[in-house]
Amino acid sequence: MEADKQDWQVIYQELAxxxxxxxxxxxxxxxxxxxVSFPMRLMRREALLSHVQNDYLAGMSIHELSAHYQLAERTVCKYIHK
Structure with missing residues (x-):
């Protein structure tokens, strides 16, 4: 049954x-x-918050953090001030 990948449903072919x-x-x-639904972000919010705060304290700018973590600058500012 599972031998020929070409006979599989498309989603399983793509996954393979x-x-x-x-x-x-x-x-x-x-x-x-x-x-199955996959969250848009890999990291948990609490972990992301901690990383942003630590990187900010280590000298990264809000703009750099925004680009690095793919967050809006406004969100980065909220995370920094928590």
Whole structure:
């Protein structure tokens, strides 16, 4: 059943291109039928806040922090003043 990748659903083909067929099959077996939603950010908010504050204290500017963490400068300012 799983032998020919070309017979797979498109989402599994795309996933296999990213992470390999073996890992795709593991995901399929563990999560099939599930709905998965990935957060827009990799880091938890608390961790991000801590990193921004520490980098600001280490000398990074608001503009640099904004670019580095892909945050609006206004958000960086909020994080710095918490």
């Amino acid at each position: 291109d990213l992470i390999g067929e073996e890992n795709t099959l593991k995901i399929f077996r563990d999560f099939r039928g599930s709905t």
